[in-house]
Amino acid sequence: xxxxxxxxxxxxxxxxxxxxxxxxxxxxxxxxxxxxxxxxxxxxxxxxxxxxxxxxxxxxxxxxxxxxxxxxxxxxxxxxxxxxxxxx
Numbered sequence: 001x002x003x004x005x006x007x008x009x010x011x012x013x014x015x016x017x018x019x020x021x022x023x024x025x026x027x028x029x030x031x032x033x034x035x036x037x038x039x040x041x042x043x044x045x046x047x048x049x050x051x052x053x054x055x056x057x058x059x060x061x062x063x064x065x066x067x068x069x070x071x072x073x074x075x076x077x078x079x080x081x082x083x084x085x086x087x088x
Contacts, residue, residue, distance in 0.1 A: 056087060067083070
């Protein structure tokens with residue numbers, strides 16, 4: 001007749017590996033969110049630069065509206081000054 005005694009080591013190793021899996025998964029989520037935010041900022045800066053270049057070539061209300069929406073600047077003078085800084 002065999003008699004087996006279970007030890008607690010298996011439970012600790014399982015819970016430790018689950019803990020590491022959760023930490024790894026949360027780390028991946030944080031890294032991907034950071035990348036998404038940085039790509040959004042790069043995209044916004046590219047849109048501003050592109051629209052400023054278009055505005056310098058063709059002075060259209062459409063470009064003023066787009067730049068006003070993207071940069072949260074209201075007056076045309078502020079947009080012109082901002083575009084001068086961006087282009088140079």
